[in-house]
Structure formats: C-alpha cells, structure tokens
Amino acid sequence: xxxxxxxxxxxVVLSHTTHPxxxxxxxRAMKTMxxxxxxxxxxxxFPDPQAVAMSAxxxxxxxEAVVCGSIDxxxxxxxxxxxMTARLRDICLEIQQPREAMPELLQQAAAQPVALLFGTEMSxxxxxxxxxxxxxxxxxxxxxxxxxxxxxxxxxxxxxxxxAAQIQSAIVPNVRPAxxxxxxxxxxxxxxxxxxxxxxTTQNPARLMQRLRRLFxxxxxxxxxxxxxxxxxxxxxxYNAQLKARYREEQCSRTxxxx
Amino acid sequence: xxxxxxxxxxxVVLSHTTHPxxxxxxxRAMKTMxxxxxxxxxxxxFPDPQAVAMSAxxxxxxxEAVVCGSIDxxxxxxxxxxxMTARLRDICLEIQQPREAMPELLQQAAAQPVALLFGTEMSxxxxxxxxxxxxxxxxxxxxxxxxxxxxxxxxxxxxxxxxAAQIQSAIVPNVRPAxxxxxxxxxxxxxxxxxxxxxxTTQNPARLMQRLRRLFxxxxxxxxxxxxxxxxxxxxxxYNAQLKARYREEQCSRTxxxx
Numbered sequence: 001x002x003x004x005x006x007x008x009x010x011x012v013v014l015s016h017t018t019h020p021x022x023x024x025x026x027x028r029a030m031k032t033m034x035x036x037x038x039x040x041x042x043x044x045x046f047p048d049p050q051a052v053a054m055s056a057x058x059x060x061x062x063x064e065a066v067v068c069g070s071i072d073x074x075x076x077x078x079x080x081x082x083x084m085t086a087r088l089r090d091i092c093l094e095i096q097q098p099r100e101a102m103p104e105l106l107q108q109a110a111a112q113p114v115a116l117l118f119g120t121e122m123s124x125x126x127x128x129x130x131x132x133x134x135x136x137x138x139x140x141x142x143x144x145x146x147x148x149x150x151x152x153x154x155x156x157x158x159x160x161x162x163x164a165a166q167i168q169s170a171i172v173p174n175v176r177p178a179x180x181x182x183x184x185x186x187x188x189x190x191x192x193x194x195x196x197x198x199x200x201t202t203q204n205p206a207r208l209m210q211r212l213r214r215l216f217x218x219x220x221x222x223x224x225x226x227x228x229x230x231x232x233x234x235x236x237x238x239y240n241a242q243l244k245a246r247y248r249e250e251q252c253s254r255t256x257x258x259x
Numbered sequence: 260x261x262x263x264x265x266x267x268x269x270x271v272v273l274s275h276t277t278h279p280x281x282x283x284x285x286x287r288a289m290k291t292m293x294x295x296x297x298x299x300x301x302x303x304x305f306p307d308p309q310a311v312a313m314s315a316x317x318x319x320x321x322x323e324a325v326v327c328g329s330i331d332x333x334x335x336x337x338x339x340x341x342x343m344t345a346r347l348r349d350i351c352l353e354i355q356q357p358r359e360a361m362p363e364l365l366q367q368a369a370a371q372p373v374a375l376l377f378g379t380e381m382s383x384x385x386x387x388x389x390x391x392x393x394x395x396x397x398x399x400x401x402x403x404x405x406x407x408x409x410x411x412x413x414x415x416x417x418x419x420x421x422x423a424a425q426i427q428s429a430i431v432p433n434v435r436p437a438x439x440x441x442x443x444x445x446x447x448x449x450x451x452x453x454x455x456x457x458x459x460t461t462q463n464p465a466r467l468m469q470r471l472r473r474l475f476x477x478x479x480x481x482x483x484x485x486x487x488x489x490x491x492x493x494x495x496x497x498y499n500a501q502l503k504a505r506y507r508e509e510q511c512s513r514t515x516x517x518x
Contacts, residue, residue, distance in 0.1 A: 029411055034401040057404065140421060142293040152288055152414040159415050162399060
C-alpha cells in the first residue's frame, strides 16, 4: 500500500526521555496511528519494564526501537525534520501548527525518511537540537498551563499525521531533498568558511549561524543545491588562499627590495 | 471572555474509570486545552494519590471533580452529549470524526452545558450509555491497533475542541435546546405510551426505542419541541383511555342487554 509506505518513512525521535513509562506510552500512541519507527537519543532508562507496561501491546515498537548516542545518529539519512516546541518565542525557525505541518512532512516522506523530534519532559528540545530541524511545530494549548505530557504530544502529532495521510494525494514531489548529514556537512563547511574569510570578526557567530540555518531550513535544500553551495564555498576559500599567498609573496618581494 | 465562557459550558464525563492514574492524566489533558469541569461516574478509585501524581499540576480539576452515581446524574442539565466510540459498527447514532463534531458541540455550548462522554479503559461505553448521547465520535486510528489510552483520547478530543474554539465565530444560535433530563423524560413517556397503545406487541421494544432515540438525536430536540411531543403523547394516551372506557362501557351495556 502506498500510504503505508509513506508512514514507514516517518520516524519518531525522543531525545533524552526521563521516564521509561513515557517511552512506552509514546510507542502505544504511535501504533494507534499506524507509525512504527521509534528512535531514542540517550534515554535515561531503556529498556525498562515500565515502558513495556505502558506500551499496552505496542511492545514490538519498543523491541525494534533504535537507541542512539547523539541527535546526528538519530537523524542520519533524514531529509526533513519537524521539531516540537512549547515556546512561541523561538525566532530561529518557522513555527507552524500540527495541522499545517503534517501535509508537508508527508510529502517529504514520499521520497525518503523524515523525523518528528520530541524533547525532554521537563525542558523540551535545546536550541541546538531545534536548529537541526527544518520546521518547528507548536501544539496550541492553554497559555496558563501548556505543559502536555510527552506521550500526549506524540499522540496529537501522530493523530494529525494519520488524518493528513488519509487525505494526502499520491503525488510524489519531483525533488531530491538533501539528507540530514549532507545539510549538516554544508553548515559545517559554511561556518568554517565564514571564519576563514574573516566574516565573523565583528559579528556574533552563533547568532549568525542560527539565522543562516533559518534561511536554508525554509528553502528545504535539495541534494544538487548542497553540491552547488559547497562548490561555492570551496571556490571561496580557494580564492581566499590564493589571495593570501599572493599577498605574502608581494610582502616578501617588497621586503627583499628594501634590503 | 466569550470564548472562555463557551469552554466553561463543556464537561468531560468519565464513566467507570478503572485506573486512577488515567483520571489524573485526563485532568492534565483537559487543563492543557483550557477545560476544567470533570465528572466521574462510579470511578473505581477516587480520590487517589496516583490521580494527583498523573495530573501534574492539574489537581485543582481533581479537587473540583463531581463524582456521580449514575449517568443520569452526570448529564443533568446537559443539552448536547457527544459519546466516544472505538467501534464503527454502531448503527444507533450518527458517527462523526472529532474535527466534524467539535464545532457543533461548541455551538450548543454557547447556550447551555454540553458533555463529552468517555467509557472504560477496557470496553468503552455501553450501548445504553451511548444511547443517551446525540452524537457518536470515533477517533480515526490504526484498524489493527485502535485502542487509544483513555487520557490520550481525552487529549485529542480536547485538542480538537480548543482548535474549534479558536476559530468559532461568536454567533449564538437562536434556539433553546432541551436539557438531558427533559429529553430522557420524553423517551420514558414515549416508551410508556407505545406500550399503552399496544404498539410493542409485535415489535422488539428495545430495538425500536434505539431507532427512535437515533431519530430524535439527529433532530437535537428543543425545549418547546419536547413540550409539543409530550403534549401529543398525553393526548394519545388520553384518547386511548377514552376509547378503552367507551369500549368497556359498550361491553357492559351489551352484557346487561343480554342478561
């Protein structure tokens, strides 16, 4: 089934979950909505009997869960990541409601793996983790009491995903989005380049990189585009190196003229 | 605030909940979406420390929860009840998805109390309980694993209600829907009348009453309409009684003629 294939490209990633019961309850929530790929970044207790108890029959998802040591490991091969946030103040990325975001996630999932990223029970995702996503999603809630249980948040998102899948047309987009590690590779290259060319001397590097991440997140980079951008970066530093070398040469010859 | 008033007319009714933790988690789910009126029909354990623990700060809802001995008590004064079902086979009432149902619930709530009715963890609501509602709601789920956790189901419904409240226009409908006890009074009167006039002799009474409940549930009876219908019933039995009396009189006179 085509629709089932799309959902099989969706992974739920839980970062640093404290309570194993929440992992089990999240697995149950996923399975009720037809999802099955669970990734856990450094869970405090896993595997754990409480997780099995709370999964209430979704223990197959727990058995097949992928435990990762870092977010980079969990997002390996992923072309589109949606990160959850309870805050509306984050300016580094576009924020949408679940209903708006799920159709795009599914469209991306038609081709390659996508991820739904959830933070810890107490503090959610770090800014660094959110920076790895292309889109932030906020579940609209009571402003005076907005702290949803982790598994409840997973339930709502998977429910919206399931609804979107039911009405999703079978149009496969004609693009080849870049996988996570290629996009991150580009950002590393970009930052290094900006240092090298002396761009960061008068700016706040972290802040600036966040703005640049935001820009490229909106763009949903394709593989070919990453190639092009990195090509530009390589040429930039190459040109810069040539300039430096020429400057050094000129200085040397000037010095030798004086002596 | 107008919107807050509407939500204040919504009560969440949990029938015969087994695990107190689920009551607490349901209270938390309600509070995150701005709801606060919790009604419990014969909970197995309540109050209970597990409920408080799982409410995670929504314990004010638990303190104010109304514990009832029957569904009739819990739905007292309610003009519109939406009952949850995991089954799609129920033919006795209209079944909608949460997204379709919540706008109507809110519209009804503009005037008077409405209820969201949830059954037990294991078996949901009984047919009798569902028969007390005007509308059934089914949360679309994985057909091979459709058993949502009770608090997760409450979370999804309250989430949809909150979304609907955000876009609900402030149009107060120009109707006076009949409260629960008046509608039930009408059904009792109707059934009694149908017995009295001999309608049930060749029919299955329970099945037939279910069909009639379905019909009137779709109609969303107004107070004035209940008055009219009951007026008709009274006249019917009155007429019937007159007929019987006349028949008896005639028989008597015939008998006395013979003697």
